[in-house]
Amino acid sequence: MTDATATLLVSCPDRQGLVAKLANFIYTHNGNIIHADHHTDFAAGLFLTRLEWQLAGFDIPRLEIASRFQPIANSIEANWQLHFSDTIPRIAIWVSRQDHCLFDLILRQRSQELRAEIALIISNHLSLQPVAEQFGIEYVHIPITKENKAEQEAKQLELLNQYQIDLVILAKYMQILSSDFVSQFPNIINIHHSFLPAFAGANPYHRAYERGVKIIGATAHYVTEDLDEGPIIEQDVVRVSHRDTTEDLIRKGKDLERVVLARAVRSHLQNRILVYGNRTVVFA
Amino acid sequence: MTDATATLLVSCPDRQGLVAKLANFIYTHNGNIIHADHHTDFAAGLFLTRLEWQLAGFDIPRLEIASRFQPIANSIEANWQLHFSDTIPRIAIWVSRQDHCLFDLILRQRSQELRAEIALIISNHLSLQPVAEQFGIEYVHIPITKENKAEQEAKQLELLNQYQIDLVILAKYMQILSSDFVSQFPNIINIHHSFLPAFAGANPYHRAYERGVKIIGATAHYVTEDLDEGPIIEQDVVRVSHRDTTEDLIRKGKDLERVVLARAVRSHLQNRILVYGNRTVVFA
Amino acid sequence: MTDATATLLVSCPDRQGLVAKLANFIYTHNGNIIHADHHTDFAAGLFLTRLEWQLAGFDIPRLEIASRFQPIANSIEANWQLHFSDTIPRIAIWVSRQDHCLFDLILRQRSQELRAEIALIISNHLSLQPVAEQFGIEYVHIPITKENKAEQEAKQLELLNQYQIDLVILAKYMQILSSDFVSQFPNIINIHHSFLPAFAGANPYHRAYERGVKIIGATAHYVTEDLDEGPIIEQDVVRVSHRDTTEDLIRKGKDLERVVLARAVRSHLQNRILVYGNRTVVFA
Amino acid sequence: MTDATATLLVSCPDRQGLVAKLANFIYTHNGNIIHADHHTDFAAGLFLTRLEWQLAGFDIPRLEIASRFQPIANSIEANWQLHFSDTIPRIAIWVSRQDHCLFDLILRQRSQELRAEIALIISNHLSLQPVAEQFGIEYVHIPITKENKAEQEAKQLELLNQYQIDLVILAKYMQILSSDFVSQFPNIINIHHSFLPAFAGANPYHRAYERGVKIIGATAHYVTEDLDEGPIIEQDVVRVSHRDTTEDLIRKGKDLERVVLARAVRSHLQNRILVYGNRTVVFA
CATH class of the missing domain: 3.30.70.260 (ACT domain)
Structure with a gap:
């Protein structure tokens, strides 16, 4: 001590x-x-x-x-x-089918770059269960439909309580959380696949391609009741050109998503972030 | 030859x-x-x-x-x-009150980084006339009001014809051109003080501050009838933090605006840009 | 086909x-x-x-x-x-004790971002054998000492032949290859943990810290007989400050090393690189 | 007050x-x-x-x-x-033949981005005298040869005293100051046209081209008795490719030199820099 x-x-x-x-x-x-x-x-x-x-x-x-x-x-x-500093936060990583952020967070946690315990992975799909098994992490499959959403969110909240989770990381979790859920569990970081506020909403890479932008970005933010409107923690960008297809944008975006999410989570875990209004102070 | x-x-x-x-x-x-x-x-x-x-x-x-x-x-x-390559394009620079892009373009033209003749400066204000005089460039003051806009645009078009202008550069010209004008003179490059499509419209730096973004940008684009929607030529960004006030964002943005506009104009003057749909190919 | x-x-x-x-x-x-x-x-x-x-x-x-x-x-x-394009290159990844580039290459290969077969991992240590096992990749432990170097390089060459390796990736392999080896197997990409030519040689992060630089970088290059002098394929940088300790530089450097190495390998695998003199053309 | x-x-x-x-x-x-x-x-x-x-x-x-x-x-x-804060520092800008940094500093000072009085321009050439006249700044021509160097430095020191100069900015001044001079007037900021410590010394852009680097940089630093070895204040970089000739590197480098020097000078003028050992703390 x-x-x-x-x-x-x-x-x-x-x-x-x-x-x-x-x-x-x-x-x-x-x-x-x-x-x-x-x-x-x-x-x-x-x-x-x-x-x-x-x-x-x-x-x-x-x-x-x-x-x-x-x-x-x-x-x-x-x-x-x-x-x-010697209280190790317990985190739950929520994913859908994409594995790049999940792998990244697990490897950074294992190399002690992220000081936390990954207590739980929650997913609306079964696809990433093998990753969880590979690293010996609990994986709970909670499929979401329009009909069962309220009930499944109740189950999710229960799990967060049961596993004493301090922080939820939406690591490419492609479902929208209800206002109700967010108000009950406010410590949630999301990685958004665009340079917010540009291309808020769905399919940002397709829309970036159509608009012909020369730079794409990614944004990590706290989740609030307003979708894509929560306090921004970290952003980064990469240059693209007319040679990049939508698939190239997605590939380049993945590299951004990984590092932007990891930096945001690291700042949070080091208690470097203060939220006020809809803004953050991230102390260096 | x-x-x-x-x-x-x-x-x-x-x-x-x-x-x-x-x-x-x-x-x-x-x-x-x-x-x-x-x-x-x-x-x-x-x-x-x-x-x-x-x-x-x-x-x-x-x-x-x-x-x-x-x-x-x-x-x-x-x-x-x-x-x-030995046909030297003739350009008109349009400005309002801010001088940073105007100075930058003049100095780059003088150092032969931009191969063009600056035949004319048009402004809705008198503020930058001394700069024009300092460098011996023609300056025409065309104040714009709601009432006189159509008539003044006719005068502007006449000037572009008279001076045989090939390219208009909106170097922080804070007026919106009418669709009619744009359809009659399509070779116009504008510098927009944000990372489009984020913060299209007015006061982007204030809105970037309010949204608490961690990166700001600037965009050079061809002007079309849809405001802020023309084909993007070049973009760049700079990192900001909670320590930056709106004034800091404006100051940092000026540096971006200068280089982004200059790069776009240079690519255009070297005939490196092809527009198709609402996109550009900028050949390296 | x-x-x-x-x-x-x-x-x-x-x-x-x-x-x-x-x-x-x-x-x-x-x-x-x-x-x-x-x-x-x-x-x-x-x-x-x-x-x-x-x-x-x-x-x-x-x-x-x-x-x-x-x-x-x-x-x-x-x-x-x-x-x-339908000939899949066979690659050997050489590592020492650090796993970040190894994991990164494996995951990119699995997500088909890198079109290649990882036929072999060679290491002078046993530390990363579990990673190889986790992903079912052959792992050969070849410890190197001053005395056995020539003999072990002969064994390495034999393995490259036996496994029909097209490309060797030094993914934080902390040994220097002999001129003799390089002349017999010229297709080798290395990731150097600095912005070459600055801080060539050992301990670049410590020296970057001592020099008080405000930006650090990483460089992927082909290996030639002159250490750290081979043709540069790709480089990238990240901003640092007085707040970053040597450990922070190393951590930030890892993120650079991963993406810079991955981009270089991808360009190579897509046959986009031409070497001439000591330079590369990397076609976009 | x-x-x-x-x-x-x-x-x-x-x-x-x-x-x-x-x-x-x-x-x-x-x-x-x-x-x-x-x-x-x-x-x-x-x-x-x-x-x-x-x-x-x-x-x-x-x-x-x-x-x-x-x-x-x-x-x-x-x-x-x-x-x-209400004591306005007096600065002397030293130049040779290149004007891009000189213009940049003058314009930033005029737009009040740099809070200082430009009391004096010193040059070993006459080329930039017209710029000084254009803006009404005192210009002193002090040609330097091997033979007259000591004597001319004495004259320069006298001028710094006479004009009560607080800070000297070497804005592409292509002469090396003697140790003796530096020890008598220690407040000197230089812009070096490379990403130090890479390409210290002369002709960095030519050497960057020959080495085939993919990124070039610029460095602002305090001048000490060891050439190119003083405490680094600010650095920045820009991406280049095989398509860039040495002339392109020089052109792109100029844009870097301007902003890197301006940021360093601004931090100095705001009393944000502490030097210790050979390092700087630049408070945000």
Whole structure:
């Protein structure tokens, strides 16, 4: 536990003395800050910060930190989260038939690039069950039809509870989640196969081809009740030309989808993301 | 004239023997091909090509090449253009108040990166007249209001005729051209301050900021009757973050706009662009 | 076989009529060209071309094409290769302990992005044998020491012969091949973990960190007798900052290495690469 | 003066409580921090920070801030700088014959993207004097030969003193400064026409062409006594191909040089750069 750190993510109305106040809380209890990032959105009048410090030597016991910080948070009207680096988040990966993001996430988790436990794979198809078996991960097949959607989502929620899932990753899961589901489980990252807001909706690569664009992109975002409208976490692009067919765009897009999704998940797992309004701050 | 070249841009229904047929036309008349690029759009069943050869030694007099090529073009149902490298195109740059693209185009033309004569600057404002004077370029002020638009466009068309303009460059010209105008003068390149089709329309940087995107772009395209919908010639992007204000996006966007517009204009001036449907082939 | 194509890669001294001559060879035998790319290196006085045509309908039997083309090649003093799209190349992947490129190549081959058979994995370590087993690929462990190097290379060459290998991919194989080996088996692609020629040699990420660069890169190249000096096929880069530790550079570099190597291998397998001098033409 | 800010750049050995200590200095004197960035280089055991706060309301008079901060700096063994946003730095641009960076810097300064006064242009040639005249900037011609170099450098130093220059920008100044000069005037930014450390030295574009690279770059760095070895501030790259001649590389390189130099100068003028060892921290 000696290397373990605590991370505070705080957003509050901007005012004088916030950096000092928060740093003092840690310093006066003998904490050693190893990362401190602040951002002020002057348009929104909002101060956002991420503070990470070593638990070794910190004189508040881990379980009491939250309650000791609460009065400070109240005094600055803060939204805040507290995370510990040695708590390993449990994730569920949702897929349909495409395997490129699934393989990518599994391999990155295995090489410890992503610090998490992949507790569960959920799919509306059976196609990727062999991948799950290959790596010894639980695979639950939940087929979705128009008729059974509500009932199946209930089952999915139950599974998330049962497996104590902290984060759902839609890794090319080609079903739309209901508003109801999203409101009950808000920690969901999706990879969208276009440079949002361009080509929101279905078949973005076909539409990119038809429009004759010279660059295509991919977008990782948190899922909200508005499809393709959630807070953007990460985007990247690749150059294409008239020589690229729709199939080429899809192939090049896959490489983008993999890295963009992986970067977003990594930032989330490192507690580097603060959402406010429909925007994100991703601390470097 | 020894170094002068001729360039054929041809598009026609795809069939067997097109490369041979076109290359033979040049070879049998003793022409030396220095660039030959072909592209087949299998989905559209279309063959597109660009052939450039040295006029020195070519045994058809320059003025007869077109009429001698016409029968071949007919036999393959081709759309085609013939250009000579020593014909210097005459361009008109249209601006409003922003000067970054105007300066950029003038300086590139002066350093011979753009092979053209800047015959005319047209603006709906007086602000950039000093720039025109600084470089000794004709500047015509044509203010536009809702009421006088049709009449002013007539005046603009007259100027394009009078100055024998081959290409109009909208270098941050903040007025919309009427369909009527565009149908009468189709050679117009515009720089759009977003990664089209995202953020078509007004105030793209403000909307990019609000949407919280992580990358912004710019798009150079030919102008058609549908605003922001013309064939895309070139695009590029730059990474942004939560730290960038709308002003930062505008500043970073200016750098994009300059290079994207300049690359598109250069490709056009080198006769490297073929438009088909709403798409472009930009030969390398 | 109806969809199969033939591809000619030709380089020869530049002279008049080459495009016509080569296109006529195909056209007069009723071949339908589907891709034709040409490049002239005026400095070197060299013409380079890639012609791909449908075998269906071509009136020279496949086995006679080479002998029928030979006189034409002689007349233009050409170096040339002839490939058929339905001949599946056999590749050997060489690895040491890192698995990211190996996994990537296997998964791309399985998703048919790379058209080849992975006939063999050779390693100087045992670490990645489980990966080979997972995917049912032959794995041969050939440990290398200073003392046994010559003898082990003889064994490696024998394996390449025995398995009829067309292409060796050094997918993070951390041993240097002898000049002797390279001269006997010249079809080798390596991924170098830096933006060559910067940081040639060992530990590029550590040296990139020390030098404080703001961008890192990776390079795929053919292996020649001069270490890190072979013809470059593909390169790409990623932005880094003072916040990135050496470990971050290594992690970001892995993503680069994967895509850069995969793109190079794909271009090679599609017979799109011509080497001349120490340079490559990679036809789009 | 209401909008004016003060900026502290501090580097010191890493220890507990630094964020709190520095923030408290500002907070207890009623300062409102608007930007606070910290970085810890754990390998070097170094803490680096940039704090910017509003002078309005701050209860230490501007002229006393330095002396009041000195004891704190001493207690943490800090190197530090204090800047005020309403002090406009005076810059000298040094050029030879190429004008692209000079024009770019002048135009950015005029559009207030660069907050500085261009007090002086120095050149070893007369070629760009007309540009200086066009914009009404002082131009001093100081031709350099092997024989007169020491003497001319003395004259240059005198000019820098006389014009009270804070920053020298080598905007394609094709002469090497002596160690002696650099030690007497250390605030110099150079744009190097390659992706350092690749192609250090002369003729990088020719060498990039010969090596057949697929990407070229440019590097802005502080000038030190070791040529091309100073701390890197900013780099960027652009993709090239076999179709690009050396002239194309030079043309594409110019676009890079302009934006890379401009970004570096802007970061410097905003007091965002801390140099330590041979590295920079560029605060976002």
